[in-house]
Amino acid sequence: MNATIEKEVVIKTESDIVVARRAVREGASALGFGLTDTTRIVTAASELARNIIKYAVEGTMVLHPLEDGTRTGIELTFVDHGPGIPDIAKAMKEGFSTSGGFGMGLPGAKRLMDEMDAQSAVGQGTTVTVRKWRRQ
Amino acid sequence: MSASSITVVKVRDVLLVAMPSDPDDSVITALQEQAMRSMDQHEAKALILDISAVETLDSFFARTISETAQMVSLMGGRTIIAGMRPAVAVTATQLGLPLKRVETALTVERALDMVSLGKRQGSAR
Amino acid sequence: MTVRAKPRRPSGSAQHNPGPKGDDLLQVLVENVRDYAIVLLDPDGKVLSWSPAAQRLKGWATDEIIGQSFARFYPEEDIQRGKPQNELKAAGQDGRFEDEGWRVRKDGTRFWANVVITALRDNNGKLRAFGKVTRDLSERKEAEDKIKKQAQEILEMATIPVVQVWEGIVLVPLIGTLDSARTQQLMERLLQHVTDSGSPVAVIDITGVPAIDTQTAQHLIETVSAVRLLGAEVVLTGVRPVIAQTLVHLGVDLSSVATRSSLAAGLRTAMEMLSLAIVPKADKP
Numbered sequence: 001m002n003a004t005i006e007k008e009v010v011i012k013t014e015s016d017i018v019v020a021r022r023a024v025r026e027g028a029s030a031l032g033f034g035l036t037d038t039t040r041i042v043t044a045a046s047e048l049a050r051n052i053i054k055y056a057v058e059g060t061m062v063l064h065p066l067e068d069g070t071r072t073g074i075e076l077t078f079v080d081h082g083p084g085i086p087d088i089a090k091a092m093k094e095g096f097s098t099s100g101g102f103g104m105g106l107p108g109a110k111r112l113m114d115e116m117d118a119q120s121a122v123g124q125g126t127t128v129t130v131r132k133w134r135r136q
Numbered sequence: 137m138s139a140s141s142i143t144v145v146k147v148r149d150v151l152l153v154a155m156p157s158d159p160d161d162s163v164i165t166a167l168q169e170q171a172m173r174s175m176d177q178h179e180a181k182a183l184i185l186d187i188s189a190v191e192t193l194d195s196f197f198a199r200t201i202s203e204t205a206q207m208v209s210l211m212g213g214r215t216i217i218a219g220m221r222p223a224v225a226v227t228a229t230q231l232g233l234p235l236k237r238v239e240t241a242l243t244v245e246r247a248l249d250m251v252s253l254g255k256r257q258g259s260a261r
Numbered sequence: 262m263t264v265r266a267k268p269r270r271p272s273g274s275a276q277h278n279p280g281p282k283g284d285d286l287l288q289v290l291v292e293n294v295r296d297y298a299i300v301l302l303d304p305d306g307k308v309l310s311w312s313p314a315a316q317r318l319k320g321w322a323t324d325e326i327i328g329q330s331f332a333r334f335y336p337e338e339d340i341q342r343g344k345p346q347n348e349l350k351a352a353g354q355d356g357r358f359e360d361e362g363w364r365v366r367k368d369g370t371r372f373w374a375n376v377v378i379t380a381l382r383d384n385n386g387k388l389r390a391f392g393k394v395t396r397d398l399s400e401r402k403e404a405e406d407k408i409k410k411q412a413q414e415i416l417e418m419a420t421i422p423v424v425q426v427w428e429g430i431v432l433v434p435l436i437g438t439l440d441s442a443r444t445q446q447l448m449e450r451l452l453q454h455v456t457d458s459g460s461p462v463a464v465i466d467i468t469g470v471p472a473i474d475t476q477t478a479q480h481l482i483e484t485v486s487a488v489r490l491l492g493a494e495v496v497l498t499g500v501r502p503v504i505a506q507t508l509v510h511l512g513v514d515l516s517s518v519a520t521r522s523s524l525a526a527g528l529r530t531a532m533e534m535l536s537l538a539i540v541p542k543a544d545k546p
Contacts, residue, residue, distance in 0.1 A: 015161075017161065069363040222453045226448055229490065240492035241492035242460075242491060
């Protein structure tokens with residue numbers, strides 16, 4: 001149904017973060033998200049895409065529309081085959097970052113979205129999935 | 137070259153920079169470099185960033201602004217961000233972006249008033 | 262009804278009975294009920310028989326659907342979640358299963374359905390079939406959703422007015438408790454108004470807020486931070502003694518926010534922030 005919204009973006013260079021942001025903005029607007037929620041989703045995508053550049057060098061973002069009969073939503077999956085995060089649960093908590101700095105990549109994105117799942121294996125890579133549902 | 141897409145305009149003793157709607161990281165980095173160079177050249181009193189076109193303010197962008205503001209402050213100037221969009225402000229609050237040493241203004245005009253009147257108003261933190 | 266020794270067959274016509282008997286009348290009833298789609302499924306969920314109302318509601322002709330799995334009536338995401346099989350299992354265990362949810366027609370369109378699945382067992386307790394009765398409740402659902410939406414709209418309009426009380430000053434009189442959803446709305450509407458009107462001061466009056474807890478205070482602080490990012494200031498008014506006490510006991514720090522006990526005092530503060538003052542007319546006797 002929403003085949004046109006489905007999208008994949010390769011994240012390799014810093015300018016790909018802008019490409020990812022634009023794809024997410026278009027997708028979220030097409031799914032009927034309001035301006036504030038669209039801004040939240042785009043900002044979360046920006047944080048997660050930058051995580052890939054910073055920690056894994058290269059990865060992809062897949063944008064997927066959600067529909068469960070009563071609600072419409074958006075799902076973004078960020079996959080990389082980088083070094084992985086040893087303690088992903090800790091990384092998702094407030095104020096933790098392996099690169100110092102703000103440490104708000106994962107926790108920040110989590111605050112802006114409704115749901116976040118993250119899996120990581122050292123030496124194999126990281127997959128982070130975030131979802132947001134449209135407010136009725 | 138994306139670095140050239142940042143223009144720093146000097147109006148009396150104020151430096152004015154208009155940020156594009158969706159700047160990439162190199163533009164944001166260039167902002168810091170050029171702002172510092174201009175501060176040095178012109179001995180400006182303030183740096184005003186017009187962010188009314190900016191649609192996404194993520195932690196990298198915020199950190200760069202905050203760092204720049206701290207540097208400007210060390211050089212005796214102040215930094216004012218003007219015209220933040222409501223959706224961006226809500227997101228920034230939720231994300232908890234710390235904007236140290238950064239003042240805020242509704243519009244560039246008000247930011248200029250703040251500088252000429254030596255008034256402090258609307259601080260981000 | 263009498264207990265039958267043999268399971269009833271979908272086709273009720275018996276060879277040696279010329280007049281309609283109970284079973285035949287039942288078949289007539291099944292075929293003529295218009296509002297309920299009645300479907301008989303085998304124990305695996307394949308369609309055995311199909312009433313005219315089922316064809317009308319779901320769109321498949323009898324010969325298209327006989328032998329097909331009843332999972333075809335469910336949306337894709339439910340099939341992936343194994344919902345059809347789970348419902349059959351539940352009906353098999355408990356004798357009956359009832360659900361309300363989205364179902365799919367042949368043409369792919371959805372309707373909101375009430376579904377009852379009943380396990381049909383013979384005298385020995387062996388599961389012979391499932392009876393499935395489906396009713397289209399789309400109209401009711403639509404009406405309910407519409408009312409819900411209207412109620413929500415009324416709530417949004419009625420509870421958070423943003424008033425331009427003076428040039429450069431907007432007022433938000435808060436009434437009732439502040440949950441996250443309402444704070445979101447408040448923030449968005451207030452910020453939009455501040456930006457659109459270019460008002461440097463926002464007065465938030467909490468006289469009508471019955472009680473304040475840590476979370477409400479947190480929501481208020483967030484709103485204040487967001488307003489400041491725009492370049493405007495917030496004055497919090499209507500802080501009654503009991504609320505001031507609670508805030509201190511909760512350890513909530515509102516020291517960075519200008520707070521005033523009355524709305525009048527708050528408005529005066531807002532005026533001062535704009536370098537305005539209200540003075541009596543000079544020519545008054």
